[in-house]
Amino acid sequence: MNRPLAYTPSTPLGRKLCSYMVLTDEERNFLSELERNVTKLPARADLLQQGERYGTVRVMRDGWAIRHKALPDGRRQVVNFVLPGDIIGFYCNLFETADHGVTTLTSVEVASFAPDRIFELFKRFPRLAAALAWSGAKEEAIIAERLLSVGRRTALERTAHLIVELLKRLSLVGLADGGRFILPVTQEILADALGLSIVHINRTLRRLRDIGLIEVAGQQITVNDDKQLSSVGQFDELYLHLIRAPKRLEHALDQAPDRSRAMP
Amino acid sequence: MNRPLAYTPSTPLGRKLCSYMVLTDEERNFLSELERNVTKLPARADLLQQGERYGTVRVMRDGWAIRHKALPDGRRQVVNFVLPGDIIGFYCNLFETADHGVTTLTSVEVASFAPDRIFELFKRFPRLAAALAWSGAKEEAIIAERLLSVGRRTALERTAHLIVELLKRLSLVGLADGGRFILPVTQEILADALGLSIVHINRTLRRLRDIGLIEVAGQQITVNDDKQLSSVGQFDELYLHLIRAPKRLEHALDQAPDRSRAMP
DNA sequence: CGTTACCTTGATATCGTTCAAGTACCGTGG
DNA sequence: CCACGGTACTTGAACGATATCAAGGTAACG
Numbered sequence: 001m002n003r004p005l006a007y008t009p010s011t012p013l014g015r016k017l018c019s020y021m022v023l024t025d026e027e028r029n030f031l032s033e034l035e036r037n038v039t040k041l042p043a044r045a046d047l048l049q050q051g052e053r054y055g056t057v058r059v060m061r062d063g064w065a066i067r068h069k070a071l072p073d074g075r076r077q078v079v080n081f082v083l084p085g086d087i088i089g090f091y092c093n094l095f096e097t098a099d100h101g102v103t104t105l106t107s108v109e110v111a112s113f114a115p116d117r118i119f120e121l122f123k124r125f126p127r128l129a130a131a132l133a134w135s136g137a138k139e140e141a142i143i144a145e146r147l148l149s150v151g152r153r154t155a156l157e158r159t160a161h162l163i164v165e166l167l168k169r170l171s172l173v174g175l176a177d178g179g180r181f182i183l184p185v186t187q188e189i190l191a192d193a194l195g196l197s198i199v200h201i202n203r204t205l206r207r208l209r210d211i212g213l214i215e216v217a218g219q220q221i222t223v224n225d226d227k228q229l230s231s232v233g234q235f236d237e238l239y240l241h242l243i244r245a246p247k248r249l250e251h252a253l254d255q256a257p258d259r260s261r262a263m264p
Numbered sequence: 265m266n267r268p269l270a271y272t273p274s275t276p277l278g279r280k281l282c283s284y285m286v287l288t289d290e291e292r293n294f295l296s297e298l299e300r301n302v303t304k305l306p307a308r309a310d311l312l313q314q315g316e317r318y319g320t321v322r323v324m325r326d327g328w329a330i331r332h333k334a335l336p337d338g339r340r341q342v343v344n345f346v347l348p349g350d351i352i353g354f355y356c357n358l359f360e361t362a363d364h365g366v367t368t369l370t371s372v373e374v375a376s377f378a379p380d381r382i383f384e385l386f387k388r389f390p391r392l393a394a395a396l397a398w399s400g401a402k403e404e405a406i407i408a409e410r411l412l413s414v415g416r417r418t419a420l421e422r423t424a425h426l427i428v429e430l431l432k433r434l435s436l437v438g439l440a441d442g443g444r445f446i447l448p449v450t451q452e453i454l455a456d457a458l459g460l461s462i463v464h465i466n467r468t469l470r471r472l473r474d475i476g477l478i479e480v481a482g483q484q485i486t487v488n489d490d491k492q493l494s495s496v497g498q499f500d501e502l503y504l505h506l507i508r509a510p511k512r513l514e515h516a517l518d519q520a521p522d523r524s525r526a527m528p
Numbered sequence: 529c530g531t532t533a534c535c536t537t538g539a540t541a542t543c544g545t546t547c548a549a550g551t552a553c554c555g556t557g558g
Numbered sequence: 559c560c561a562c563g564g565t566a567c568t569t570g571a572a573c574g575a576t577a578t579c580a581a582g583g584t585a586a587c588g
Contacts, residue, residue: 051502069412071498077412091401094394099405099503122394126386129393130358133386133400137355140404141363147407148333148341151414151459155544186566195415197545202568234335238315239363419576450534461577466536 012085035111048102058088063108078193150195161233179223276349299375312366322352327372342457414459425497443487
């Protein structure tokens with residue numbers, strides 16, 4: 001492991017952005033300052049309630065959460081899963097009011113900072129701003145793919161697709177090992193993520209188990225045959241945009257970086 | 265009409281951003297430069313094909329288009345409608361490859377510019393960068409709401425919801441008048457946007473007509489009772505984030521704007 | 529005036545929901 | 559140690575919303 005300690009940020013956000021581009025000292029310092037204020041919360045806590053005014057920006061350091069939207073009568077859609085390193089409503093914080101809620105699934109560790117710092121970031125660190133824009137675009141791509149799933153894939157396909165997606169995303173942050181990962185999620189939440197009923201999710205998981213594609217032991221999911229599971233889910237990882245450092249990002253920002261005004 | 269000509273950009277993008285904040289001369293100039301290179305295209309032209317490498321960033325000046333994703337077997341989901349003033353894959357252009365296609369529905373006028381200019385914009389005009397981030401977040405919010413529709417609303421609710429959404433969005437850019445607007449869309453596209461079959465969209469529209477909530481004459485839709493249609497669709501305009509200038513955006517960016525380095 | 533693209537409607541099929549009941553697993557308190 | 563209540567999972571049976579199949583209609587267009 002190549003790990004020059006001074007240059008590997010210990011914060012999930014820093015680590016995430018590091019995978020996009022080489023950070024300067026100033027940038028790293030700024031990021032770790034952002035993540036200094038850390039809070040712990042239990043499972044099933046609301047980090048944000050639908051309709052609430054935005055307060056602070058949060059970065060998930062450890063644990064899982066969901067972003068979800070609800071209808072007045074209680075029907076609910078899980079929009080996305082928030083995994084370690086993800087930012088909670090970065091751009092949304094530019095809005096006045098939250099159009100979705102965020103709830104923890106496990107006990108979590110989150111860092112919080114004031115929305116003002118976003119503007120500071122835009123003014124002082126254009127490269128970070130662009131990198132965060134990139135990461136925001138990735139989130140949008142994931143949601144669009146989920147829309148495709150819910151709109152056009154069958155229950156079996158959707159479920160297979162989500163399992164593969166989570167496996168890939170967790171692998172990226174070192175939380176899945178050999179097709180095995182912990183899914184701290186009830187079947188109700190799975191149902192709300194996939195636009196299905198609890199009963200049908202249950203039957204669908206059972207089918208996937210019966211075919212032998214996955215194994216379930218408590219919260220632990222084991223993907224036995226990820227090729228076949230991917231093909232059942234018509235999974236094409238294009239949308240995850242995994243390619244590490246988008247060359248054009250790095251390239252364009254590095255020439256004439258105009259560092260003169262950083263940290264005045 | 266209050267229209268000090270020198271200060272009202274003639275470009276859709278400029279006009280859009282103007283509604284978020286007061287632009288400086290430099291910012292306005294930069295934007296109109298971006299929109300200088302205009303192309304016209306017929307209906308049913310692909311502005312972008314799924315799997316293609318990104319080339320240019322485009323701004324829709326006039327006309328409609330759709331962003332859509334397809335499965336290998338041809339099933340298709342329309343992710344969003346691109347209306348005048350919308351940017352086509354702004355952040356997506358930070359990716360290497362397109363995970364969705366963009367196809368015109370009408371003849372259109374689009375402005376194109378090189379992706380490099382995005383970085384130039386981030387470096388030289390942090391206020392514009394933040395405003396564009398804001399507008400990107402609005403797009404994500406719209407997609408998330410569509411996910412809620414497709415996942416959790418019934419066919420009737422979904423359809424009502426989409427019609428109200430389009431009415432609101434078109435009103436914003438002056439393209440709807442008294443509940444009446446042109447919807448240049450086949451029922452097939454509506455079906456693909458709402459995750460339904462063509463046949464069922466047809467029946468659902470008929471039901472809305474029978475109840476007397478809408479009238480359809482060719483491509484012209486008239487919403488007779490938008491209150492009731494909104495309530496059928498459980499429409500809550502929160503997600504459109506219509507509030508004109510987010511105060512925190514304007515405020516935070518205006519103090520210490522650090523204009524020294526604009527237009528060096 | 530035939531072809532094509534789109535809309536419309538009826539009949540039938542199916543996927544997924546709802547209702548219902550039972551099970552397994554926990555933590556808690558007697 | 560056991561009884562209890564709560565939460566989540568599981569499975570069967572009936573139902574229903576939406577899909578699919580099929581056929582015909584209309585308008586635009588070469």
